[in-house]
Amino acid sequence: MPRLVVVSNRVAVPDPTGNRAAGGLAVALREAFEAYRGLWFGWSGKVAAHPSTEPRIVDKGQVQYALMDLTSLDRQEYYNGFANRALWPIMHYRIGLSEFSRADYQGYLRVNRTFANALAQLIRPDDLVWVHDYHLIPLAAELRAAGITNLIGYFHHIPWPAPEVLGALPGSRELLRAIMDYNLVGVHTERDADNLRRGLIHDLGAIQHKPDVVEVDRQRTRIKGFPIGIDVGEFQRLAGRSQSNRIIRQTTDGLGSRKLIIGVDRLDYSKGIPERMEAFERFLGTNPDQRGRVTYLQIAPTSRSEVPEYATLGRVVNETLGRINGTLGEPGWVPIHYVTSTYQRSVLAGLYRLAAVGLITPMRDGMNLVAKEYVAAQDPADPGVLILSKFAGAAQQLKAALIVNPNDKIEVAEAIREALQMSQEERVSRWESMMSVLQAQDVSWWAATFLKELTSNKTRTASRASV
Ligand code: G6P
Numbered sequence: 312m313p314r315l316v317v318v319s320n321r322v323a324v325p326d327p328t329g330n331r332a333a334g335g336l337a338v339a340l341r342e343a344f345e346a347y348r349g350l351w352f353g354w355s356g357k358v359a360a361h362p363s364t365e366p367r368i369v370d371k372g373q374v375q376y377a378l379m380d381l382t383s384l385d386r387q388e389y390y391n392g393f394a395n396r397a398l399w400p401i402m403h404y405r406i407g408l409s410e411f412s413r414a415d416y417q418g419y420l421r422v423n424r425t426f427a428n429a430l431a432q433l434i435r436p437d438d439l440v441w442v443h444d445y446h447l448i449p450l451a452a453e454l455r456a457a458g459i460t461n462l463i464g465y466f467h468h469i470p471w472p473a474p475e476v477l478g479a480l481p482g483s484r485e486l487l488r489a490i491m492d493y494n495l496v497g498v499h500t501e502r503d504a505d506n507l508r509r510g511l512i513h514d515l516g517a518i519q520h521k522p523d524v525v526e527v528d529r530q531r532t533r534i535k536g537f538p539i540g541i542d543v544g545e546f547q548r549l550a551g552r553s554q555s556n557r558i559i560r561q562t563t564d565g566l567g568s569r570k571l572i573i574g575v576d577r578l579d580y581s582k583g584i585p586e587r588m589e590a591f592e593r594f595l596g597t598n599p600d601q602r603g604r605v606t607y608l609q610i611a612p613t614s615r616s617e618v619p620e621y622a623t624l625g626r627v628v629n630e631t632l633g634r635i636n637g638t639l640g641e642p643g644w645v646p647i648h649y650v651t652s653t654y655q656r657s658v659l660a661g662l663y664r665l666a667a668v669g670l671i672t673p674m675r676d677g678m679n680l681v682a683k684e685y686v687a688a689q690d691p692a693d694p695g696v697l698i699l700s701k702f703a704g705a706a707q708q709l710k711a712a713l714i715v716n717p718n719d720k721i722e723v724a725e726a727i728r729e730a731l732q733m734s735q736e737e738r739v740s741r742w743e744s745m746m747s748v749l750q751a752q753d754v755s756w757w758a759a760t761f762l763k764e765l766t767s768n769k770t771r772t773a774s775r776a777s778v
Pocket residue numbers: 321332334335336337444445468469614615
């Protein structure tokens with residue numbers, strides 16, 4: 312079996328405390344990756360004045376971790392700058408928030424080149440290379456320039472926008488060109504795959520070969536949807552034994568007979584947190600009998616706080632929260648509980664299980680694993696209801712959720728009422744239907760399917776046809 316080389320900006324070196332951010336990629340990869348022997352390469356998360364051009368190797372048996380430090384300029388230009396201030400908003404359809412700077416773009420290319428040169432020294436001839444996410448789009452082109460001819464796959468964990476949106480970003484044609492150096496490109500949904508193929512056709516004059524192969528300047532790649540899943544069994548187990556946890560007991564006692572609505576997201580403008588709070592405000596306004604009977608818990612770990620748009624969002628959320636709790640709260644009842652700490656997976660699983668409603672309403676999201684974790688954590692006999700944005704990739708699969716437009720506060724408020732009033736029979740039936748999807752397409756299925764496609768004859772034939 313060939314060795315698997317995974318590359319991602321964040322590397323989840325196993326942490327004995329089990330702490331993790333709410334962001335899904337690192338956890339999904341860790342779960343998927345543990346089935347393979349191999350190497351995981353990426354940023355250490357650390358900044359050094361004079362970082363080594365060779366990675367630090369941490370050996371954990373089955374998986375070796377190869378970690379690169381960045382300079383503070385690298386972090387500023389590559390991570391905070393181009394990846395998170397220019398690309399992230401564009402990929403989430405927020406053209407107005409995208410701040411392009413040529414210096415940041417050069418920093419992004421520089422870090423990709425440094426990573427590729429360091430990684431090229433570690434790659435063996437039979438290795439399968441699997442690159443993850445928007446921080447590293449040019450990595451394959453840089454690896455090719457360093458002489459690497461291995462099969463290289465790329466997985467894009469966030470939405471791929473329509474060509475008209477991506478086209479607003481200076482440098483977008485170069486990014487599209489860099490995509491062509493991968494043998495297989497995975498996205499979460501067919502909509503994303505279609506957007507990327509259309510972008511290549513529209514901006515680079517690509518030719519499409521049926522059904523998923525595109526060709527530019529006689530170079531071919533395959534682009535396909537592979538919806539990422541979760542470890543369903545693990546989440547069920549965690550949720551099932553969470554009752555003894557201190558936080559879960561305190562939350563249960565604090566709730567009394569009140570129902571709980573939960574949202575869990577990184578504090579990111581793509582998640583629609585202020586909009587969701589306002590939809591809840593509207594729900595309380597139109598259903599005054601529900602005041603004091605329901606609590607909305609929003610967990611939103613602080614994220615990318617060096618990026619100005621995230622700091623602004625933090626202020627907007629605080630203001631919205633303060634206004635709603637101030638105007639609608641009562642001495643014995645706070646409508647919205649808001650916490651910005653990071654919780655262990657076992658605690659999150661327990662909170663999901665306590666919640667009658669999972670309120671997951673991003674403005675855009677590649678997949679949204681919280682929606683899936685919420686479903687997996689439910690009590691099969693008495694499950695809660697998932698309210699899910701139609702702009703989350705997960706909505707393409709979880710059709711039995713209450714699907715809403717997060718821009719429409721009236722619709723979201725009505726969905727909250729419907730969820731709280733839903734009969735047990737309907738809740739069970741919707742939950743069973745969602746669980747069957749989660750079980751059929753779990754995280755192991757996702758990784759295995761992508762890697763099978765990467766090594767398939769179809770991919771090899773398409774690559775050989777490149778001349
Ligand atoms: C999203 C991205 C990941 C990223 C995560 C957390 O899920 O797709 O690539 O790791 O957010 O963001 P951060 O900037 O903290 O790595």
